[in-house]
Amino acid sequence: MKTVLSYLSPYKWLVITALIFMLIELSVELIQPLIIATIIDDGILARDQQTIIFWGSIMLALSFIAFLAGIINTFIASHAVQSYGYDIRQALFKKIQSFTMTTFLKFPTSSLITRLTTDVTITQNVVFMGLRIMLRAPLLVVGSIIMSFVVHPYLALYLVIGAPFLVVFLYWMSRRGLKLFGKVQRSVDRVTRKIQENLQAVRLIKAYLRGSFESTRFEKVADSLKVDNVTAFRIMELILPVLLFVMNVSLMAVLWFGAKEIQIGNAQMGEVVAIVNYATRMTGAFSMFAFIIIFFSRAKASSERMEEVLLEKEGIEEIDTDSPYSPTGIGEIEFNDVSFHYPTTDVPVLKDVSFIVTPGSKLAIMGATGSGKSTLLNLIPRFFDVTKGEVLINGVDVKEWPLKELRQVIGLVPQQSILFTGSIEENLGWGDSNATEELLREAAKQAQIHNSIEQFPDQYDTRVGQKGVNLSGGQKQRLSIARALVRKPEILLLDDSTSALDVSTENALWGALEDEKATMLVVTQKIRTAKGADQILLLEEGRVSAYGTHDELMESSSLYREIAESQQEGDNYVELHS
Template sequence: MRLMWRYTKRYKGLLALNFIFVFGFILIELGLPTLLGQLIDHGVAPKNPAEVYHFGLWMVLINLIGLVGLIGLAYTGSKLSTNIIRDMRDDIFEQVTHFSHETYGEFGVSSLITRTTNDAFQVMTFLQMVFRTGFMTPLMFIASGVMIVRTARDLAGVVFLAVPVLLIGVAVIGYFSEPMSTRQQKNLDWVNLTLREMLSGIRVIRAFVREKFFGDHFEDANRAYTKSSISLYTLMALAQPGFSFIFNIVFVIILWLGALQINAGQMEIGALIAFIEYIFHVLFSFMLFASVFMMYPRAAVSAKRIDALLQVKNTVTENPNGITTTTTHGELAFDQVTFAYPGHSESPILRDVSFTAHAGQTVAFVGSTGSGKSTLIQLIPRFFDVNEGTILVDGHPVYDYNLKALRAKIGYIPQKAVLFSGSIRENLQYGDKTASDESLWEALRIAEAADFVRELPEQLDTVLSEGGSNLSGGQKQRLAIARALVRKPEIYIFDDSFSALDYATDARLRQNLAATTSDKLVLIVAQRVGTIMHADTIVVLDEGHVVATGTHKELLKTSPIYAAIAASQLSEEELAQ
């Protein structure tokens, strides 16, 4: 509830207006029965047309006031709830964009999506109910109770005897619905996870003819969600007929006792009609309150899941007052860096890694699978933070930088080329949103992508599908490289970014890069020795340790590990060069 109140109090003006309209609605709901009773007793029964017109006009006036109150209540309730959820989703998105890779792993993408969509929707539905009826029902209940006691004190006891029974029913439903709601939302996470895996891996699933396996897996998740939903909704559905049954018993008893009093001359017909209306408002208000109360456990579960996101302390902390400019550019140093993934501190991926690199150099990293190459370069833009040691960029520890300023120095091209839905131009301008078409075409030329982009019907305005699935792997890699070139960073990081290119395209692209990045620091992780054999320095990694550094020719003589890797890929003539 604290989460919802934290957002609600941002709109104190709308909240106050909501209260005003609540009173307007109560006026019509309680004013009409009172006037109706007066109209019957003083106008209809004695056959007095003047009194009928008098009370009739007042009823019309109150109806108009109540209509304004009802419309205003609907408007303020909807605006409050939608604004609150909009703010909540904005904050979730802002929080998630700053999550470290570790935190993403803790929650999982599917759960993050569920919390942003379905959980937020559950909270919004609850808030709409609160703003439309939650504030109104206690006031209506109290006001109707007062009118009941004033109208027929001896009959009021029948109504109030039913209230404890109703309260017990509401408490029981609230008690059982919270754990049911928790299971339902977790099962929805499972459904989303299964569906996301199936959609993202559909080609592999088809290639291995595993459609039935995934179909069964999805059916298990779907059945679990269906079962938990049926249990919850059945519990909620039982409330309505249960409450209606109690209401009907109360009405029957009141009508019977009221008829006896009218027959004895102790009560007038108009008073009984007004009394029945008041009873209806008491019980109806209670039913609305019960609906709000029964919805609360579901909303509370969703609010807790959202709050858990918003309260996460990122493991990669921002430094808003950190360094934004430096006098040197393109300098990098690792000083005895040790890093282990969270939860695996006893088995570090990198151990005591030290090396230096300077602007104008090309530094390559090679090693067997799992040796820590990609992990090493991901530490530079602080995708993870090291456990021990220091990483220096342009002479300053990476922790001392403003995070945006640090990453602005770096052009990172990951192993898997990531493109976004939209045009090629929009994707390239992720590097620099102000880049001209001339700059974009130059970047495409260097990345050996200009020819195939020119052949597309819309060229730069060609729309890419989600993930760039309408392009080949090599085309996506070249566009990702072009995007980094548009940025013109001080440090280029190529994380096995040439793997989908043929040898000829790879050679031409590297030749173009050499001319363009001659005054920049270029870091390359590659599996193919042919891609990095002309690097100024090659760093050989083995089980997280730096076991050798040097040029290609030097390492062939001094590093058995590098020599073995080179021998497995190069011919004898190439090794002899």
């Protein structure tokens, strides 16, 4: 937890102040039994009303001081903890943003969501409890033991008889709890992943009437979480009965031997009452230990999961570095004997791929599903590094280009159109935060979406739902293309980004893009789109099957001819088959 707790450092004075007020509250609680003993022995038994009033007034004043100290402690602790939670959540999110795609694949999305939400909240709660009661409970036990020895050493011995057993027992339970609640958090990850998966696929589930089937699958992961939680809490619930049994035995011993000490004159009534009072406070503090261990075990498990992200050193992108190269005039793209496989497998996705795209030209990339088309595009902005060979931009290996400079000249339109919650104008401006309103509208016109936007009641101020849920597939694709064009990229990567467009809209789009000076790589499954490209790259099982113009491939490639013959002019979308 060291790394996680280090985020409390900026608030150390708030933490220290909160602890001081907690100690004031604790000190009053430890002094009160002594005052009660004095009232009993010197006031009640001696029939001295003035002593009763005097010490009673002091006890009331101290109680009021403890009350104020508790309120101030809670206020300061709350402020420190909320600030701490904000900082650590920001640090986690920033670290995740710095991951390379290879590193990102090490952590399931659902797990990262849980770490940013549930795990942060758990650690926040434990830090708050630490400043409020978690430290107070053990200090109250220790303080009660010390004060008991001050009052009557002989009777105090009976309070500490079970202490060695309790220390060993609590240590063992805390270790056990850490493992159990680590398992619980992993179960939470699985539940989150299942919920996320189902919410994303809700239309498909409804279309196929698979609601009952998915409910059964969810029931299994939810049941696993329930079992893990029940197992953890059942074991943890053993703590309280054991603590109370040991403390009650000690309390009975104090009462038994205390009565004998009073009879033989070795103890006063007030002293026995004070010892009993300290024993009662210890019992109450020990009862908190069960909750403390449960919360601490969960926090320890959560902090280790967060530290796994925060301490990740491999696969971190260095974005903010100066470039020795000029970002202008970039256009030539060369793949030189490139092979690639994903980090999670040894199966190659691309094998010995070589080709050159001249500046300002358009390359269409075709191939069957799984042939490596999208992977090829991902290597250009260095989402992944090649396994073998090199990818060159203007003759320079992309590994030599600082990522900031490289990605500033690339406009990417992914296969799945991703839009963010906000207005259409905000989504377009996401491509370039400094873009003018005129530039946003120009890009929208090029992407053939301007007229559609104008028909919306709020036009460019129209709110886009999560992931563009209130837009059609074609509208989302055209907005994604417009967002990329706003960047005025030197290189434009389109990953099957016109699949939802009709023939006339797509033709108008390509016509509007003819004036763009960008080098374009277009993944497509349409022959009519490929015809308009300067060159066509045909992939088959990760290898280059053919490379050339439409006419050249019709003569030299039987696979390309097969694809062309299977498609009729005017089809919106035909899936390729190898």
